[in-house]
Amino acid sequence: MKKILVLALVLVLPFMAFAQGGEETASDDTFKIALIIENTIDDKGWCQSMHDGITQAIAEMSDKKIEYSYSEKMLPVDAGSIARQYVAEGYDLIIAHGAQYKNLILEIAEEYPDVSFAFGTSSEIGPANVFTYMPESEETGYINGIIAGRVTKDNIVGLVGPVDSGDAARYNRGFVLGVQAVNPSAKILVAHTGSFSDYVKASEVATSQLGNGADVLTGSSQQAIGALRATAESPTAMWVGQDLAQLTTAEGQAKCIAASSYAYAAVVKGIVEKMESGVMGGECIPMNFANGGFTFDYNPALKAEWVSPELEAEVQAAIDSFVADPDGTLADWADVDYSTL
Amino acid sequence: MIDIITNMLSMCIPFSVALLLASIGEMFNQRAGVFNLGCEGVMAMGAFVGMLIPFMAGGGGAVSEWYNFLGFAAAALLGALFGLFFGVVTVTFRAPQGIAGIGLQMFGVGTAGTLFRHFVGGTQSIPGIPDIDIPLLSDIPFFGDVLFSHNAVAYLAYIFIPVAWYILFKTPWGLKVRAVGTNPRAADSMGINVSRTRYEALMLGGALAGLAGAYLSIAQAKMFSDTLISGRGFIAVALVYFGHWHPAQIMGGALLFTLAQTFQTIVQSMGISFPYELAVMLPYILVIVVLSFTSRNQTTAPVSLGKPFNREIRT
Numbered sequence: 169m170k171k172i173l174v175l176a177l178v179l180v181l182p183f184m185a186f187a188q189g190g191e192e193t194a195s196d197d198t199f200k201i202a203l204i205i206e207n208t209i210d211d212k213g214w215c216q217s218m219h220d221g222i223t224q225a226i227a228e229m230s231d232k233k234i235e236y237s238y239s240e241k242m243l244p245v246d247a248g249s250i251a252r253q254y255v256a257e258g259y260d261l262i263i264a265h266g267a268q269y270k271n272l273i274l275e276i277a278e279e280y281p282d283v284s285f286a287f288g289t290s291s292e293i294g295p296a297n298v299f300t301y302m303p304e305s306e307e308t309g310y311i312n313g314i315i316a317g318r319v320t321k322d323n324i325v326g327l328v329g330p331v332d333s334g335d336a337a338r339y340n341r342g343f344v345l346g347v348q349a350v351n352p353s354a355k356i357l358v359a360h361t362g363s364f365s366d367y368v369k370a371s372e373v374a375t376s377q378l379g380n381g382a383d384v385l386t387g388s389s390q391q392a393i394g395a396l397r398a399t400a401e402s403p404t405a406m407w408v409g410q411d412l413a414q415l416t417t418a419e420g421q422a423k424c425i426a427a428s429s430y431a432y433a434a435v436v437k438g439i440v441e442k443m444e445s446g447v448m449g450g451e452c453i454p455m456n457f458a459n460g461g462f463t464f465d466y467n468p469a470l471k472a473e474w475v476s477p478e479l480e481a482e483v484q485a486a487i488d489s490f491v492a493d494p495d496g497t498l499a500d501w502a503d504v505d506y507s508t509l
Numbered sequence: 510m511i512d513i514i515t516n517m518l519s520m521c522i523p524f525s526v527a528l529l530l531a532s533i534g535e536m537f538n539q540r541a542g543v544f545n546l547g548c549e550g551v552m553a554m555g556a557f558v559g560m561l562i563p564f565m566a567g568g569g570g571a572v573s574e575w576y577n578f579l580g581f582a583a584a585a586l587l588g589a590l591f592g593l594f595f596g597v598v599t600v601t602f603r604a605p606q607g608i609a610g611i612g613l614q615m616f617g618v619g620t621a622g623t624l625f626r627h628f629v630g631g632t633q634s635i636p637g638i639p640d641i642d643i644p645l646l647s648d649i650p651f652f653g654d655v656l657f658s659h660n661a662v663a664y665l666a667y668i669f670i671p672v673a674w675y676i677l678f679k680t681p682w683g684l685k686v687r688a689v690g691t692n693p694r695a696a697d698s699m700g701i702n703v704s705r706t707r708y709e710a711l712m713l714g715g716a717l718a719g720l721a722g723a724y725l726s727i728a729q730a731k732m733f734s735d736t737l738i739s740g741r742g743f744i745a746v747a748l749v750y751f752g753h754w755h756p757a758q759i760m761g762g763a764l765l766f767t768l769a770q771t772f773q774t775i776v777q778s779m780g781i782s783f784p785y786e787l788a789v790m791l792p793y794i795l796v797i798v799v800l801s802f803t804s805r806n807q808t809t810a811p812v813s814l815g816k817p818f819n820r821e822i823r824t
Contacts, residue, residue: 208735210631241622241735326778332785359777362789365736367632368725369770372524376774379516390632390734397634397732418569419634507782 198233199440201226202254204247204264207365208240212413213390214364215240218265220413221432229437244268248276255280261439263287267334273298277449284448286439289335297448301435303455305335305388305410306342306501307490308428308462311483312408313346315426316384317354318479319406326377328370328387328395329360336364339388339410341504350482357382358506367394374398378405386410399423406474415467425474426483428464430455457487458494511651513779517771519654523640525767526666527552527721527729531745532752532759533673534717538592539749540677541710542690542813543599546610549742550617551591551715552722555584557621559723560733561628563635571636581662581723588719591617592711600707603817614742622735629733637731638662660728673756686710690811693818703818721745747796753809762799769795 201222209219219238226234237259239250247269254262255276263286264273273287277298285294288301316325325347329340340358347354357377361369374385374395383402387395388410399407400419407420409427414420420427435453442451455461464487466475489497531548538545545551559580566576591613598609638660646657677683685706688696693703725741726733748766752759769792776788 208626208631211734212632216631356780357778358780359774360785360789362786363739365734366739367732367734367737368730368739368741371730372520372770373774373778375520376516376771377778379520380513380775380778393632393634393734394730394732397730400634401731417634507780509780 198235199443200235200237200257200259200261201436201440202251202259202262203236203238204242204250204262204269205238205240206242206244206266206268207390209238211390212393212417213411215265215390216413217411217430218263218432221430221434222263222436224431224433225436225440228433229440232440234440244272248272251276251285255283260284261286261443263436284439284443286449288435291452291454293452294449296450299439299442299449300452301432301455302452303335303338303430303461304494304498305339305430305455305462306345306498307457307487307494308410308464309339309342309344309386309388310346310349310498311428311464311486312386312410312426313343313348314350314483314486315346315408315475315479316343316386317347317349317351318476318482319425319474320351320354320384321404322381322383323351323353324355324357324381324383326357326374326382326385327359328373328377328385328392329358330364330370330387330389330391331362332360336388338501341501342498343386344504344506344509345498345501346486355381356509358509361391363391364389365391367391367397370394371398375401378402384408393417396420396423406470412463412465415465421467421469423470424467425470426464426466428462431461431463434460454494456494457490458492513775515651515654517768517775519658520771521764521767522656522667523659523663523729524771525763526663527724527741528745528748528766529670529721529760529763530666530724531718531721531742532748532763533669533756534588534714534721535746535749536673536714536752536754536756536759537677537686537710537717538714539814540690540754540811541686541707542693542811542816542818543595543707543711544606544610544746544815545592545595545613545711545714545718546607546743546746547591547595547613547617548610548718548745549738549740550614550621551588551718552725552738552742552745553618553621554591555588555719555722556726556733556737557625557722558587558719559584560633560635560726561625563637563727564629564633564733567635569633569635574638577638577727580727581720584719584723585716586719588715588717588722589712590715591719592713592715593708595715596704596708596711599817600704600711603819606815606817618735618738625733625735632732632734634732635727638728662724662728666724667760670756670760677756682706682709687811689818690813693813693816694820697818697820703820707818718742718745744796747800751796751800754811755809762796765799766792766796 205215207215286299290300291302370391371394412429562580563576643657647653748762751762773788
């Protein structure tokens, strides 16, 4: 028995050296938020944007005591135990960031009606203690489409998609509409990898599109970094991004003309405020330019070369139209049919 | 149309290298009678270590090619050590190879991810190795793009195929490997050290799997993430069966799989009305279909594949 214990300790100790907590703050009698994600908080994509949003929201709500914890690399099959652990530890709001957690959250929410849960992207109205959120990312796609349609020299643009659902489907179709709005003759190459996190496949798809003449590419989800990396290999091709974190990478600084990003801080603040007013869920919170759910910025290193004042004005006009009429401007995004491109 | 075909074929060689190296390594394992489902984990560790060295040397910026070479060497060495470890578990302790392989896969992927987060942090890229246009040959229309404009490791990997064939079929060591995978008792009675030969094959297989992982992180994606391998280790194992444990046929399988991958990408990009979900599945369906039609031809399968050898037990 003693030998087994010693052996177990020897096997476990090396990993303890690398252990790091996922807790941002800690104090008693506070509002407690937990985040469950399938990738990591620094994936320069989907998961990082929510993590950054929560930390920003906490900073902006400095008058409140908020404790925040996160669990990374949680497959839906594993996430149930950690969600229940958070419930047991008295967390007030548990956010499972991804539509893949839907069934899990609905099941646990029924077990624990006094705890609020949130998952997205989803436009469904959940039970009384479940919030959903849906980035209307056809708006960010449209903006990037305008830029791609204007800056392409070979009149071919590429789109590296993960799967054709959720906010990725909205972004991709918005991108197509944006390109077609300013450059109807442009050829748009659309391909999906079938995964959100296969960086190699995303890079292969991008390489294929570059080889077929695309000179401006875009992509969504965390795997887009792989496509951006492949784009960086081309001396002439450029990129428009779906996450501002891409601008912080070396290849993003060299190739990414502009990027939009989800500003989850607005969602998190909205949920916290609703909970304080007694609303525990049962609402879908849309994210769009009108409610501050998106941010957009140009790459300062590339703006002068690639973004003309006319293009900038065109982009700003589109954003203004989204702000003025968030429900109507791109209401036909779902009608985009890739087979007609 | 010719441009599209040229583009599709020109991607086949560089994109098939990781699968090719890993499956040739797995072929040596299986020819010696051991199947290693942990190939995915070894590839993950190879990818991590391979990327780590040039990343640490240059902080993500440009580095001397020697650091990339060092990354490949470290990945091969680490892969060999993983092969040695797998040998201890399956050859010396005679653990069930399937279960041990799954354990090695989980251990490798998990450890690579943990170490990556500790030493690097978030998703990072490196300059990697560039493509080389072979003088004169790369100028040949069509063939220049398809065959002679790739990175150095891709050329070396394909040059290794006849070398692997020679090692396996024309050297005394290759004969030993095939003997211990076919009839270890007879090999033992002829004075061949079965365990040692299996250890050597596992180390060679591990080294090649490590190189395959490093190829993905240094030469192809030029980055590392926890999900970089994404099942390619298992595809490599399938390709060994697909290629009937023969280097040339395995090469054909790797090329066919990659061709199907690039073909489905082009089908999608051309806007052909075809569900993308089915397009993405195409390469995997192809493997299953070919395996179904060729599984009856088992004459080349190592007879003792998956069977631990114990000279004290008569079977």
